[in-house]
Amino acid sequence: MEKIKSPVGRVFIHVVLISFAIYSLMPFFWTTLQSFKNLKDANSRTPKIFFTPTWENYQELWLRSMPENGAAIAYFLLLAVVILICLLLFAEYIPIRNGVVYAVVAVAFVVLLWGIPRLVDTSKFYDYFINTIIVTVGTVVVSISIGCLAGYSLARYAGLAAVFILIAALGFRALPRLAFILPYYWIGSATNLLDTHLLVILTLVAVNQPFTIWMLRSFFMEIPKELEQAAMVDGCNRLTAFTRVIMPIMWPGIISTALFTLLLAYNEFLLVRLLAQTNWTLPVAISRFTGGEDPRHLTLAAASAVSATIPIIVVILFFQKNLVKGLAAGAVKG
Amino acid sequence: MNRSTFFRFAAPSIIMMTLLMVIPLLMAIWLGMQFMTYTNINEPQFVGFQNYIDVLQDSRFWQSFGFTALYMVVVVPAQLIIGFTIALLLDQVSGFTRGIYLAIFLLPFIIVPIVGTLMFKQLFEPSGLITYLYQTILNTKFRFNEVSVKVLILINGIWYVTPFAIVTYFAGIQTLSQDLLEASSIDGANRWYKIRHIVLPHVQSLTIFILLISIMDAYRIFDNVFVLSELNPIYKADTIMTYNFQTAVTVQRLGKANAMAVLTVIGIMVVLIPNLIQSYKEQVEER
Numbered sequence: 001m002e003k004i005k006s007p008v009g010r011v012f013i014h015v016v017l018i019s020f021a022i023y024s025l026m027p028f029f030w031t032t033l034q035s036f037k038n039l040k041d042a043n044s045r046t047p048k049i050f051f052t053p054t055w056e057n058y059q060e061l062w063l064r065s066m067p068e069n070g071a072a073i074a075y076f077l078l079l080a081v082v083i084l085i086c087l088l089l090f091a092e093y094i095p096i097r098n099g100v101v102y103a104v105v106a107v108a109f110v111v112l113l114w115g116i117p118r119l120v121d122t123s124k125f126y127d128y129f130i131n132t133i134i135v136t137v138g139t140v141v142v143s144i145s146i147g148c149l150a151g152y153s154l155a156r157y158a159g160l161a162a163v164f165i166l167i168a169a170l171g172f173r174a175l176p177r178l179a180f181i182l183p184y185y186w187i188g189s190a191t192n193l194l195d196t197h198l199l200v201i202l203t204l205v206a207v208n209q210p211f212t213i214w215m216l217r218s219f220f221m222e223i224p225k226e227l228e229q230a231a232m233v234d235g236c237n238r239l240t241a242f243t244r245v246i247m248p249i250m251w252p253g254i255i256s257t258a259l260f261t262l263l264l265a266y267n268e269f270l271l272v273r274l275l276a277q278t279n280w281t282l283p284v285a286i287s288r289f290t291g292g293e294d295p296r297h298l299t300l301a302a303a304s305a306v307s308a309t310i311p312i313i314v315v316i317l318f319f320q321k322n323l324v325k326g327l328a329a330g331a332v333k334g
Numbered sequence: 335m336n337r338s339t340f341f342r343f344a345a346p347s348i349i350m351m352t353l354l355m356v357i358p359l360l361m362a363i364w365l366g367m368q369f370m371t372y373t374n375i376n377e378p379q380f381v382g383f384q385n386y387i388d389v390l391q392d393s394r395f396w397q398s399f400g401f402t403a404l405y406m407v408v409v410v411p412a413q414l415i416i417g418f419t420i421a422l423l424l425d426q427v428s429g430f431t432r433g434i435y436l437a438i439f440l441l442p443f444i445i446v447p448i449v450g451t452l453m454f455k456q457l458f459e460p461s462g463l464i465t466y467l468y469q470t471i472l473n474t475k476f477r478f479n480e481v482s483v484k485v486l487i488l489i490n491g492i493w494y495v496t497p498f499a500i501v502t503y504f505a506g507i508q509t510l511s512q513d514l515l516e517a518s519s520i521d522g523a524n525r526w527y528k529i530r531h532i533v534l535p536h537v538q539s540l541t542i543f544i545l546l547i548s549i550m551d552a553y554r555i556f557d558n559v560f561v562l563s564e565l566n567p568i569y570k571a572d573t574i575m576t577y578n579f580q581t582a583v584t585v586q587r588l589g590k591a592n593a594m595a596v597l598t599v600i601g602i603m604v605v606l607i608p609n610l611i612q613s614y615k616e617q618v619e620e621r
Contacts, residue, residue, distance in 0.1 A: 150347030157340035183358035206354030
C-alpha cells in the first residue's frame with residue numbers, strides 16, 4: 001500500500017506501534033531490572049528504576065558456593081564464550097573449511113560445559129541447563145534426520161498413501177498433548193524409562209514429527225525434480241542422489257525447520273513435567289519458582305527467567321533470517 | 335518415485351508416529367476404562383465406561399470447558415484484529431525502523447511460554463510496576479482474585495499469540511498486487527475502501543489459517559494458566575488442559591484423566607474433521 005504522508009498520520013502510526021512495542025517489551029524490561037536488584041529493592045512497594053545493580057541473584061541461582069577467585073573464573077569463561085561466538089560469526093573469513101571451524105567450536109562448547117562444574121561449585125540449576133541442552137539437541141538431531149527422509153519422499157511420491165499420511169499427520173498435530181502424554185507415562189512406567197532423557201527425546205520427536213515433515217516437505221517441493229533425475233542419469237541411485245545432490249542445497253530449509261524444532265523442544269513444559277521427576281529441563285525448573293511464600297522466589301524467578309531467555313535470543317540472532325523465512329513460507333507453527 | 339522407495343524413505347518417520355502417536359491414542363481409550371492411580375498402575379482395575387460418565391457429570395470439568403470457551407472467544411478475535419492492524423501499520427514504515435519493530439514484536443512469540451508468563455506476572459506482584467501504577471491511578475489496591483486472574487490470563491494470551499498473526503498478515507500484505515492498488519487509486523478509491531475490498535480479500539486464506547491454528551492452540555492452552563493461576567481453585571480459572579493435568583497429578587486419578595483426554599480429543603474433532611477433509615481434497619487436486 002502507498003504510504004501515508006501527512007505528519008499527523010505519521011505521528012499516529014508511530015504512537016500506535018510504540019505503544020504496542022511497550023506492551024511487548026514491558027515484561028522483559030521489568031523482569032531484567034528485578035533480576036539485578038537485591039531483595040529489599042525488589043520487594044519495595046514503590047518500584048525502583050534506579051538502584052545499585054547486583055549479581056547476587058544469578059550467583060545464588062547458578063552456584064552452590066562462591067569460589068575464591070570467582071571474578072577471574074567469570075572473566076575467563078566470558079572470554080572463552082566471546083571467542084567461540086566470534087569464531088562462529090567470522091567462520092567464512094577463516095582460511096579453513098567452514099565445517100571444520102563449526103566442528104571445533106562445537107567440541108570446544110561441549111568441553112566448556114563439561115569443565116564448568118569442575119572449576120566451580122555449580123547448583124542444580126546448571127544440571128537442568130545441561131539437561132535442556134541434551135534434550136533439545138537430541139530432539140533436533142533425531143527429528144530432522146528421520147524428518148528429512150520422510151519429507152523428501154512425501155514431496156516426490158504422488159500416490160494416495162502420501163496424501164493420507166500428510167492428512168493424518170495434520171490431524172495428530174492438532175490434538176491436545178495430554179492424550180499422548182498420559183499413555184507415555186504408562187509406557188514409561190512399564191518399561192522403566194521414566195525420568196530418562198531417552199524417553200523425553202523420543203516422545204518429543206514423535207509429538208513434533210507431523211510439524212517437521214510438513215515443513216520439510218514444503219521446502220523439498222521447491223527443489224526441482226530435474227536435479228536429482230539428472231544425477232540419477234549420471235549414475236547415482238535414489239539415496240546417493242538424495243545425499244549428494246539434494247541435501248547440500250536444502251540447508252536453508254533444514255536450518256529453518258531445525259530452528260522451530262529447537263524452540264518446541266526448549267519450550268516444552270507439560271511433557272517433561274509428567275515424564276521426568278528429577279531430570280527436569282529449564283521450563284519445569286523455573287515453574288518451581290512461581291508462587292510460594294518465600295520472598296527469595298521473586299528475584300530468583302526473575303534471574304532464572306532472564307538466564308533461560310539469553311541462550312534463545314543468541315540462537316535467534318544467529319538465525320533471524322531463517323526464522324522469518326520459516327514463519328512466512330512454511331505457514332506452520334508448533 | 336515408486337511406492338516401495340517411498341515407503342523405504344518414509345519408514346522411520348511412519349514407524350515413529352505409529353508407535354508413539356497412533357498406539358498411545360488407542361491406549362488412552364483403553365486406559366480411560368481402568369480405575370488406576372499411581373499405586374496400582376501395574377494392575378489397573380477394569381471399570382468400563384464409568385470414568386467417561388464421571389467426567390461428563392463433573393461440574394468442574396464443565397466449568398473449565400466454559401473458561402476455555404471464553405478464552406477462545408476473547409483471544410482469537412483480538413489476535414486477528416490487533417494482528418491485522420499492526421501489520422497494516424508496520425507496512426507504513428520501512429527499512430531499519432521496520433526491522434526493529436518486527437524484532438520487538440516477535441519477542442513474546444520466541445520466548446519460552448512458561449518464562450514469558452512468569453515475566454508478565456512479575457509486573458503484577460505486590461512490588462510490580464503495574465501494581466504500583468494501578469494503585470496510583472485508580473487509588474485501589476491490585477489483588478489477585480477470580481476476576482483479575484482471569485483478565486490477566488486473557489491479556490497474557492493476547493500478548494503471546496498476536497506476534498504470529500502480525501508476521502503472517504505482514505507477509506501476506508507484502509504480496510499484494512501493486513497494479514490493482516494503483517488502478518483503484520486512479521478510480522478514486524480511498525484508503526478504507528482499499529483495505530476493505532482489496533487487502534482483506536487478499537489475506538482471507540491467511541485469516542482462515544490463523545483462525546484454525548489459534549482455535550486449536552486456545553483449546554489446549556496450558557502453560558500461561560499454570561503460571562498465572564498456580565492451579566489454585568479459588569480463582570476458578572481452570573482450562574480443560576489444566577483440569578485434566580490436575581486430575582492426573584494432584585487428584586491422581588489416572589484412569590479418569592485418560593478418559594478426559596479422550597473426550598477432549600473427540601471435542602476438537604468437530605472443528606478438525608471438516609478442515610481435514612478440505613485439505614485432503616486440496617492435496618489430491620494438487621497431486
